[in-house]
Amino acid sequence: MLTARRTFLGQALAAAGVLSLHPALALAQPLVAVPNVTQLYTVQVARVVAPATTQEVAQEVRAWPGKIAVGGGRYSMGGQVGITGGLHLDMRKMNKLLNLDTQAKVARVQAGIRWRDLQDVLDLADLSVRSMQSYSNFTAGGAVSVNAHGRYIDSGPVGSTVRALKIVIADGTVVEATPTLNTELFRAAIGGYGAVGVITEVELDLADNVRIERVVKSVALKDYPAHFARLADAGDHIFHNADLSPPHFNAPVSVSWRRTRKPLTETRRLVARGASYELEQNIIFLMTEAPLADLLIKSVAHPLRHAGAKVKWRNHEASLDVAELEPESRRYSTYVLQEYFIPVRHFEAYVKDMAATIRKFEAKVLNVSVRHAMADPIPLLPWAKEEVFSFVVYYKQGTGSAACEQTATWTRAMIDVALGYEGRYYLPYQLHATKAQFEQAYPEADAFRAVKRKADPTGKFSNELWVKYL
Numbered sequence: 001m002l003t004a005r006r007t008f009l010g011q012a013l014a015a016a017g018v019l020s021l022h023p024a025l026a027l028a029q030p031l032v033a034v035p036n037v038t039q040l041y042t043v044q045v046a047r048v049v050a051p052a053t054t055q056e057v058a059q060e061v062r063a064w065p066g067k068i069a070v071g072g073g074r075y076s077m078g079g080q081v082g083i084t085g086g087l088h089l090d091m092r093k094m095n096k097l098l099n100l101d102t103q104a105k106v107a108r109v110q111a112g113i114r115w116r117d118l119q120d121v122l123d124l125a126d127l128s129v130r131s132m133q134s135y136s137n138f139t140a141g142g143a144v145s146v147n148a149h150g151r152y153i154d155s156g157p158v159g160s161t162v163r164a165l166k167i168v169i170a171d172g173t174v175v176e177a178t179p180t181l182n183t184e185l186f187r188a189a190i191g192g193y194g195a196v197g198v199i200t201e202v203e204l205d206l207a208d209n210v211r212i213e214r215v216v217k218s219v220a221l222k223d224y225p226a227h228f229a230r231l232a233d234a235g236d237h238i239f240h241n242a243d244l245s246p247p248h249f250n251a252p253v254s255v256s257w258r259r260t261r262k263p264l265t266e267t268r269r270l271v272a273r274g275a276s277y278e279l280e281q282n283i284i285f286l287m288t289e290a291p292l293a294d295l296l297i298k299s300v301a302h303p304l305r306h307a308g309a310k311v312k313w314r315n316h317e318a319s320l321d322v323a324e325l326e327p328e329s330r331r332y333s334t335y336v337l338q339e340y341f342i343p344v345r346h347f348e349a350y351v352k353d354m355a356a357t358i359r360k361f362e363a364k365v366l367n368v369s370v371r372h373a374m375a376d377p378i379p380l381l382p383w384a385k386e387e388v389f390s391f392v393v394y395y396k397q398g399t400g401s402a403a404c405e406q407t408a409t410w411t412r413a414m415i416d417v418a419l420g421y422e423g424r425y426y427l428p429y430q431l432h433a434t435k436a437q438f439e440q441a442y443p444e445a446d447a448f449r450a451v452k453r454k455a456d457p458t459g460k461f462s463n464e465l466w467v468k469y470l
Contacts, residue, residue, distance in 0.1 A: 031044035031045060031046060031084075031085065032044070032045050032046070032047065032048050032088070033045075034048065034071065034074070034081060034082040034088050035074065036074045036075065036076060036077055036078075036079075036081065037073075037074060037075050037077070038077045038330065038334045038335070038336055038430075039330045039331075039334055039399065040077065040078075040334060040336075040399065040404065040430065041077070041078055041079045041430065041431075041464070043069075043079045043081070043082025043083065043084060043088075043463075043464060044082075044084055044085070045069075045082050045083065045084070045085065045086055045087065045088045046066070046085050046086060046087065047064075047087050047088070048087075048088045048090055049087065049088070049089055049090065050089075050090040050091075050092065050093045051089060051091070051093065051094060052093045052094060053094070054166060054168065054174055054200040054201065057089065057094075057168045057198050057200050058168045058172045058173075058174055059172070060087070060089065061168050061169075061170065061171075061172045061198065061460070062171070062172035064087045064460075066085070066086050066087065066460075067083040067085070067086035067087070067459075067460060067461075067462045068083070068086055068087045068088075068089060068198075068460055068461055068462070069081060069082045069083040069086055069087070069088055069089070069194060069461070069462060069463040070088075070089045070091060070141075070145070070194040070198050070199075070461075070463075071088060071089070071090055071091065071142075072091050072092060072111070072112055072138070072139030072141055072142035072145075073092075073114065073137055073138045073139050073142055075137070075138060075142070075322075075428070076142075076146065076193075076428040076429075076465075077336060077337070077428065077429045077430050078428075078429060078430045078431040078464060078465060079431065079463060079464025079465065080146075080193050080194075080427070080428060080463050080464065080465045081463060082463060082464060083462045083463050083464065083467065084464070086462070089198060091110075091111050091112035091139065091141055091142075091198075091200075092112045092139065093112060094110035094111055094112035094113070094141075094200060095110060095112045095113040095114065095117060096109070096110045096113065097109050097110075097113065097117075097118060097121055098110060098201065100121065100122075100125070102125045102127065105127060105205060105206040105207065105208075106163060106203060106204065106205060106206060107122070107203070107204050107206055108164075108201060108202070108203040108204075109140050109201065109202055109203075109204070110140075110141075110200065110201055110202075111139065111140055111141025111142075111144075111198075111199045111200050111201060111202055112139050112140075112141060113139060113140050114136065114137060114138065114139055114140075115129055115132050115133070115136040115137070115138055115139075115140065115143075115318075115319075116136035116137065116270075116273075116319055116321075118140070119136060119270060119315055119318065119319050120270070122206065122209070122315070123209060123269050123270055123313075123315045126208065126209045127206045127207065127208065127209055128206060128207045128208065128209045128314050128315050128318060129204070129206065129207070129318060130152075130155050130161045130204065130205045130206055130207040131149065131150065131152050131155040131156065131157060131158050131160065131161045132148065132150055132158060132318065133148045133149070133150050134150045134151055134320060135320050135321065135322040136271075136318065136319045136320060136321065137321065137322045137323075140202045140204070141199045141200070141202060143158045144158055144159060144162060144165070144189070144190055144199055144202055145189070145190075145191070145192065145193055145194055145199060146191060146193065146426075146427070146428045147159040147190050147191030147376070147378075147379050147382075147383070149371065149373055149390070150239075150318075150371070151239040151240055151241045151371055152238065152239060153231065153232055153237045153238060153239070153240050153372065154207075154237070154238055155207070156373060156374055156376055157373060157376060157384075158190075159190035159191060159376065159378045159379055160376065160378060161204055161205040162190060162202060162203065162204060162205075163178065163179075163203040163204065163205060164176060164177065164178045164201075164202075164203040165177045165178075165186060165189055165190075165199055165201065165202060165203070166199070166200045166201035166202075167185060167189055167196070167197040167198065167199055167200070168197055168198040168200055169185075169196070169197040169455050169456065170197065170455065170456040170457070170458065170460040170461060174200075175197070177189065179378070184380075184451045184454075185197070185451065185455055187378055187379055187380045187451075188379075188380045188381075188448060188451040188452065188455070190378055190379045191379035191380070191381050191382070191383070192379070192380070192381065192448070193427065193428075193463065193465055193466065194461055194463060195448070195452050195456070195461055195462070195466055195470065196451060196452050196455040196456060196461065197455060197456070197461060198461075207314075208314075209269075209313055209314050209315045210238075210259050210313070210314050211259065211260050211261065211262070211264065211311060211312070211313060211314075212238055212239070212257040212258060212259060212260060212311070212312060212313070212314050212317060213257065213258055213259075213260035213262055213309075213310070213311045214255065214256070214257055214306075214309070214310040214311075215254075215255075215256045215257075215258060216253065216254065216255050216256075216306045217253070217254045217256075218251065218252070218253055218254070219242070219252045219253075219254050220251075220252075221250045221251065221252060221348055221351060222348050224242060224252045224254070224347065224348075224370075225344055225347050225348075225389075227254060228240070228242075228254075228372060228389075231254075231256055232372070234258070236258045236259045237256050237257065237258045237259075238257050238258065238259065238314060239256065239257040239317060240254070240255065240256045240257070240371070240372065241255055241369045241370060241371050242254045242255065242369070242370040243255065243367055243368070243369060243370075244351070244355075244367070244368040244369075244370065245367065246358070246365055246366070246367075247355075247358075247359055248355055249351060249354065249355040249358070249365075249368055250351065250352070250355060252370065253306065255306060257314075257317060260311060262311045263311065264311050264312060264313075265308075265309060265310050265311045265312065266310060266311070266312035266313075266316055268312075268316060269313050269315055269316060270313075270315055270316055270319040271316060271319040271320055271321055273321075275321065275323075277321075277323050277324040277326070284325070284327065284335070284366070325394075330399065331399065332398065332399060332400075333396055333397065333398050333399060333403075334396070334397060334398075334399055335366075335394065335395070335396055336394075336395060336396075336397055336407075336429070336430065337392060337393065337394055337395075337429055338392075338393040338395070338411060338414060338425070338426070338429055338430075339390055339391065339392045339393065339425065339426035339429070340354070340390070340391045340393070340414065340415075340417075340418040340423055340424070340425050340426070341373070341383045341384055341388040341389075341390050341391075341418075341423055341424045341425075341426070342388055342389055342390075342391065342418060342421050342422075342423040343386055343387070343388055343421070343422050343423065344387050344388065344389055346421040346422065346423070347389055349421065350391075350417070350418070350421045350423070351391075353417050353420075353421075354368070354391065354414065354417055354418075357410065357413050357414055357417050358393075358410075358414075360410075360413075361406075361409070361410035361413065363395055363397075363407075363410050364395055364396040364397065365393055365394065365395040366394050366395060366396065367394045368391050368392065368393050368394070369391075369392040369394070370389055370390070370391055370392075371389070371390045371392065372387075372388070372389055372390070373387070373388050373390060374387050375387055380444055380447055380448045380451060381427075381442050381444055381445065381448050382444065383424050383426055383427075384424075385424075388423070390426075393414070407430070407432070408430070408432040411430065411432040411433075412432055412433065412434065412437065415432075415433050415437050415441070416437070418441075419437065419440055419441060423441075424441045424442065425437075425441055427465060431464065431465060431468050431469075433469075435468070435469060438469045445469075445470070448470075449470060452470070
């Protein structure tokens with residue numbers, strides 16, 4: 001009878017929207033689990049709503065008196081999409097293309113549309129998303145909220161291609177924000193992880209879909225910055241990254257895609273939906289569990305991945321499915337990312353210290369992918385204050401409490417290394433950084449807080465990231 005009364009009370013409080021005002025009350029009712037792709041740090045929320053229009057979002061924001069967090073594909077890894085005991089706005093039903101101007105190469109979309117759904121339409125017009133992540137599963141609004149980037153040379157991160165945003169702020173008002181209209185709100189929303197409002201629409205620059213050819217080359221560590229500069233100056237490259245393999249991470253393999261008129265070796269215009277990636281999953285398992293796994297990665301897995309000539313459409317390379325990285329199970333172990341942004345002048349010294357830190361803690365790092373970004377003046381919380389190389393660290397960890405704590409320890413050490421080279425760490429991942437590390441990495445946080453106070457004076461918009469750091 002006591003349990004039944006608690007359940008009834010909890011449901012009544014959830015309906016009234018007060019659980020997040022008094023977290024202790026959340027214990028009185030069954031909460032709703034909002035997981036992320038890693039299956040770590042699931043957030044227990046009071047209510048989940050999936051709006052389909054901006055007007056529905058505004059109505060929910062006005063009606064809910066507690067905390068609100070926003071989620072799309074749920075690929076952020078540390079509770080950035082939820083707030084304990086609060087309302088979770090699941091944006092994935094807001095998945096429509098609202099307008100496409102093929103002459104101006106501009107698209108306006110609802111924030112919950114996935115890149116792949118947009119690509120299906122753009123490809124028919126021989127157009128492409130100008131800047132996005134390396135995989136097509138993410139939502140446009142989520143990519144803007146984290147100011148995501150991919151392997152693009154000819155454009156900056158997603159935020160640099162945004163022409164306008166429609167945002168619902170804390171009182172339910174719908175605001176149009178552009179680089180010249182409501183500028184502070186625009187800059188705070190890009191890379192702001194939902195702190196200033198709910199992005200419901202995004203207007204984006206597009207690019208032409210063209211044929212591209214892969215060029216793979218091994219480069220000495222000390223020569224890589226100059227090698228990349230030559231590629232950038234050539235003006236015909238679209239995608240680029242360099243792979244660093246364990247255990248020494250000191251032999252970059254440069255992988256570039258440049259415009260070409262050569263015959264296609266891959267005739268499909270987009271990656272097939274629902275494909276099987278069993279082979280890739282088995283290779284990933286062997287890369288972490290087999291004897292001499294480091295040798296397997298360097299001598300077998302990476303050469304096979306880069307073997308052979310390839311010519312394809314830009315949209316095919318941009319429509320990769322993150323399922324190829326998904327393990328058979330995440331019950332006992334999971335695959336996670338970290339990312340660091342380091343000024344170009346520190347490239348070689350940073351790589352050596354990063355590698356030494358990984359070896360010191362015996363972290364199961366499968367690969368470090370090196371990308372590039374120019375200084376980004378748009379976001380109030382920029383991860384590129386100057387020209388940087390980004391280091392995407394892909395690793396395996398256990399899901400138990402001891403394994404999570406071990407990961408937290410070596411992650412903080414990795415952050416310290418990045419800070420020591422005037423670098424920054426990326427915020428969509430596990431929340432292992434200390435408050436002091438956050439403040440050092442993002443000294444613009446006070447200016448960001450000031451804009452949030454104006455747009456959201458009662459602190460309605462939050463998530464587990466901002467509870468810890470903001």
